[in-house]
Amino acid sequence: xxxxxxxxxxxxxxxxxxxxxxxxxxxxxxxxxxxxxxxxxxxxxxxxxxxxxxxxxxxxxxxxxxxxxxxxxxxxxxxxxxxxxxxxxxxxxxxxxxxxxxxxxxxxxxxxxxxxxxxxxxxxxxxxxxxxxxxxxxxxxxxxxxxxxxxxxxxxxxxxxxxxxxxxxxxxxxxxxxxxxxxxxxxxxxxxxxxxxxxxxxxxxxxxxxxxxxxxxxxxxxxxxxxxxxxxxxxxxxxxxxxxxxxxxxxxxxxxxxxxxxxxxxxxxxxxxxxxxxxxxxxxxxxxxxxxxxxxxxxxxxxxxxxxxxxxxxxxxxxxxxxxxxxxxxxxxxxxxxxxxxxxxxxxxxxxxxxxxxxxxxxxxxxxxxxxxxxxxxxxxxxxxxxxxxxxxxxxxxxxxxxxxxxxxxxxxxxxxxxxxxxxxxxxxxxxxxxxxxxxxxxxxxxxxxxxxxxxxxxxxxxxxxxxxxxxxxxxxxxxxxxxxxxxxxxxxxxxxxxxxxxxxxxxxxxxxxxxxxxxxxxxxxxxxxxxxxxxxxxxxxxxxxxxxxxxxxxxxxxxxxxxxxxxxxxxx
RNA sequence: GGGCCUGUAGCUCAAUUGGUCAGAGCAGAGCGCUCAUAACGCUUUGGUUGGGGGUUCGAGUCCCUCCGGGCCUACCA
Numbered sequence: 001x002x003x004x005x006x007x008x009x010x011x012x013x014x015x016x017x018x019x020x021x022x023x024x025x026x027x028x029x030x031x032x033x034x035x036x037x038x039x040x041x042x043x044x045x046x047x048x049x050x051x052x053x054x055x056x057x058x059x060x061x062x063x064x065x066x067x068x069x070x071x072x073x074x075x076x077x078x079x080x081x082x083x084x085x086x087x088x089x090x091x092x093x094x095x096x097x098x099x100x101x102x103x104x105x106x107x108x109x110x111x112x113x114x115x116x117x118x119x120x121x122x123x124x125x126x127x128x129x130x131x132x133x134x135x136x137x138x139x140x141x142x143x144x145x146x147x148x149x150x151x152x153x154x155x156x157x158x159x160x161x162x163x164x165x166x167x168x169x170x171x172x173x174x175x176x177x178x179x180x181x182x183x184x185x186x187x188x189x190x191x192x193x194x195x196x197x198x199x200x201x202x203x204x205x206x207x208x209x210x211x212x213x214x215x216x217x218x219x220x221x222x223x224x225x226x227x228x229x230x231x232x233x234x235x236x237x238x239x240x241x242x243x244x245x246x247x248x249x250x251x252x253x254x255x256x257x258x259x260x261x262x263x264x265x266x267x268x269x270x271x272x273x274x275x276x277x278x279x280x281x282x283x284x285x286x287x288x289x290x291x292x293x294x295x296x297x298x299x300x301x302x303x304x305x306x307x308x309x310x311x312x313x314x315x316x317x318x319x320x321x322x323x324x325x326x327x328x329x330x331x332x333x334x335x336x337x338x339x340x341x342x343x344x345x346x347x348x349x350x351x352x353x354x355x356x357x358x359x360x361x362x363x364x365x366x367x368x369x370x371x372x373x374x375x376x377x378x379x380x381x382x383x384x385x386x387x388x389x390x391x392x393x394x395x396x397x398x399x400x401x402x403x404x405x406x407x408x409x410x411x412x413x414x415x416x417x418x419x420x421x422x423x424x425x426x427x428x429x430x431x432x433x434x435x436x437x438x439x440x441x442x443x444x445x446x447x448x449x450x451x452x453x454x455x456x457x458x459x460x461x462x463x464x465x466x467x468x469x470x471x472x473x474x475x476x477x478x479x480x481x482x483x484x485x486x487x488x489x490x491x492x493x494x495x496x497x498x499x500x501x502x503x504x505x506x507x508x509x510x511x512x513x514x515x516x517x518x519x520x521x522x523x524x525x526x527x528x529x530x531x532x533x534x535x536x537x538x539x540x541x542x543x544x545x546x547x548x549x550x551x552x553x554x555x556x557x558x559x560x561x562x563x564x565x566x567x568x569x570x571x572x573x
Numbered sequence: 574g575g576g577c578c579u580g581u582a583g584c585u586c587a588a589u590u591g592g593u594c595a596g597a598g599c600a601g602a603g604c605g606c607u608c609a610u611a612a613c614g615c616u617u618u619g620g621u622u623g624g625g626g627g628u629u630c631g632a633g634u635c636c637c638u639c640c641g642g643g644c645c646u647a648c649c650a
Contacts, residue, residue, distance in 0.1 A: 012650055014650090053650060137649060154648065212578075216577055224647090259648090307644075308644090338643085380578090380579080382578095393585090399612085404609055404610050459598075463597090472613075476607095477608075550610060552610080
């Protein structure tokens with residue numbers, strides 16, 4: 001038994017996440033967490049909302065709420081949706097938590113002591129009307145290069161030229177439209193991660209088996225141009241973790257907060273502290289997951305994220321930990337994903353394009369989404385969601401292959417033997433052949449799950465379901481029962497146990513279906529089938545069951561078309 | 574501009590990482606079965622692996638080049 005720490009990239013607070021966000025981090029993280037729990041490992045699975053930064057402040061203002069109130073509300077919304085998708089976090093925290101304030105300030109203090117913090121005075125655009133400094137991309141104006149009138153201060157979307165906000169002609173605030181802008185001096189802290197470049201480089205080189213996507217992005221940032229750049233880790237905002245050096249004030253930094261991407265990864269640690277508090281446990285309970293000098297040396301730490309988050313997890317956060325000089329746990333494996341696209345284009349939170357988590361659950365229970373999204377996870381490249389593909393995948397895999405197998409087995413048994421596992425007969429040659437095949441397939445399935453090869457695992461699981469239909473077809477108990485009732489009984493007994501097996505091994509993908517099957521089979525047994533022969537005798541002769549209702553309904557063409565047209569436009573704000 | 578990823582049967586993807594690997598699922602076709610959500614099973618039609626060149630005894634697999642798609646490029650997070 002191992003100890004496995006799992007974190008999913010923490011979703012930003014400003015609104016409901018779409019299916020692309022879900023499949024890029026939280027969902028595969030949950031799949032892995034459920035799997036390793038099923039294998040008997042000790043697991044701590046953490047996620048949280050990422051609540052700081054300019055977009056949160058603006059979203060709150062738009063909603064007419066205080067930022068704290070807005071974040072609290074949106075955290076509840078996201079937590080409820082996470083439950084809806086059966087995301088089995090041990091704790092769903094908040095980056096605005098007191099624990100994160102303390103830890104973020106602690107890390108900053110340690111980094112300063114060790115010479116990894118530099119104070120830099122720089123000039124930034126200040127909007128008098130908005131009463132705030134504006135990040136580059138919140139300044140709009142005319143592109144000096146191509147004349148595009150809605151160019152952003154960091155880059156012109158039209159001609160892709162990189163810009164400095166002061167390059168813009170007729171600059172204005174993207175927030176208020178005000179042109180009352182001025183350049184002001186402001187002082188900020190920089191994380192001197194360039195000093196850690198070689199250590200980070202060697203650390204990345206020392207990792208084996210990481211996805212190419214993960215290492216290639218990290219290498220790009222390490223070696224591109226002048227190499228890894230220092231990064232500003234403070235902002236002139238009201239909402240966030242106040243800049244402090246540990247417990248002490250930081251002279252000259254009054255009224256400033258840490259940059260969201262400095263405090264967000266630290267929330268992974270703080271979230272463990274939040275978890276301990278919520279569980280009524282002491283400090284040691286969470287520190288044994290995070291401090292290698294306090295028990296975390298045998299922890300395996302796995303992170304899940306979309307590709308846009310890779311630089312922060314491979315470089316900035318490790319630099320924060322390394323620079324602290326303290327024995328915090330570094331990540332052991334980073335699983336990163338490409339993007340899921342919607343009908344040819346991008347899912348977009350800001351434009352409301354695609355299907356969002358709340359909408360998805362209004363259409364279908366979470367298992368449908370979990371299955372399709374995971375079976376088509378964007379691992380090797382971007383993957384596309386279309387309603388046709390979704391319908392085809394769900395109908396075939398879940399309704400026809402798995403659902404119908406359960407249906408035909410239980411209904412046949414009920415009709416011929418009653419609603420209990422039939423007695424009599426012995427395992428047939430076909431049954432023994434099935435056990436042989438499933439032994440191999442189960443080994444392949446677990447190997448893929450261990451390697452977090454999501455699509456391959458899904459494909460192998462599906463093949464296991466198919467094997468049940470093949471067996472049943474070959475055994476043909478509806479025929480043999482006329483001549484040899486014991487033989488039919490033995491085959492159906494095996495088939496009923498297959499249903500139980502499917503419930504157990506499918507649980508990471510389909511937690512609700514698994515629970516329904518176990519309930520129908522009137523059993524709590526969910527131990528992993530290390531011994532397949534024994535697992536297929538879990539339900540003994542005479543064991544009663546209830547024929548389950550339709551496990552998965554099909555999506556008909558009319559419904560599919562209706563959904564496709566309903567989600568063709570953009571989401572109402 | 575630079576960098577990374579990608580282009581394999583109509584569609585979605587595999588190929589132990591140069592050595593019978595050209596495969597699977599879906600879709601299509603034929604047959605079978607009738608327990609089942611008109612479901613299931615069996616068989617089967619599809620590919621000069623984007624184009625061209627090169628290295629090698631041998632290349633989806635390495636190199637060069639051209640074409641197409643996607644992403645990143647550090648003050649959104």
